[in-house]
Amino acid sequence: MxxxxxxxxxxxxxxxxxxxxxxxxxxxxxxxxxxxxxxxNAGLVDVKVEEKQISxxxxxxxxxxxxTMWGTMARNIKQVIEGVTVGFSKELGMKGVGFRASVxxxxxxxxxxxxxxxxxxxxxxxxxxxxxxxxxxxxLVVSGIDKNMVGQFADKIRKVRKPEPYKGKxxxxxxxxxxxxxxxxK
Numbered sequence: 001m002x003x004x005x006x007x008x009x010x011x012x013x014x015x016x017x018x019x020x021x022x023x024x025x026x027x028x029x030x031x032x033x034x035x036x037x038x039x040x041n042a043g044l045v046d047v048k049v050e051e052k053q054i055s056x057x058x059x060x061x062x063x064x065x066x067x068t069m070w071g072t073m074a075r076n077i078k079q080v081i082e083g084v085t086v087g088f089s090k091e092l093g094m095k096g097v098g099f100r101a102s103v104x105x106x107x108x109x110x111x112x113x114x115x116x117x118x119x120x121x122x123x124x125x126x127x128x129x130x131x132x133x134x135x136x137x138x139x140l141v142v143s144g145i146d147k148n149m150v151g152q153f154a155d156k157i158r159k160v161r162k163p164e165p166y167k168g169k170x171x172x173x174x175x176x177x178x179x180x181x182x183x184x185x186k
Contacts, residue, residue, distance in 0.1 A: 004071040009056070009078045010052065011054065021037075024054075026077075031084055044060075044065060045059060047073065054077055057070070088144060088146075088150045089141055093139050094110070094137065094161075095172070096167075107120065108121075112170075120156065139174070142154045142157070163176075166183055
């Protein structure tokens with residue numbers, strides 16, 4: 001039984017939810033997002049939009065796939081409502097000699113120890129903020145209303161230069177534990 005799906009999703013103040021044949025559209029103060037109802041998934045769960053809540057129920061409580069989609073749809077709808085009201089952000093840090101980051105127009109420019117600068121176009125709907133250096137670490141904040149886009153772009157930034165285990169330099173998530181290794185002994 002789905003623990004996520006058995007509770008109705010609360011619609012916050014300032015958010016309007018409408019449902020059409022293939023999607024649930026959520027409008028809020030930060031923007032508009034939608035959750036697709038695939039024909040396959042729509043056949044597995046029932047979605048009811050009420051005054052202040054959205055209730056999701058499985059069509060067949062004994063079917064494993066139906067129960068799986070029940071919890072998934074509930075979480076996806078809750079995530080979209082949170083995105084249009086509060087938004088999401090991921091914090092990263094850069095550590096290394098000469099490592100820098102800057103936002104120029106709609107591009108993120110990273111100087112990460114290569115012979116060239118890495119220029120990454122910032123996707124529409126996302127914002128990247130480069131904060132002042134604190135104790136040798138350059139903090140970056142990726143924010144937006146779509147949690148998946150924020151996570152994917154933050155991961156793309158991290159893959160430019162993953163943290164290495166000997167000196168700990170590279171690009172890492174805030175709070176990420178970098179497992180350090182001991183160097184060669186003489």
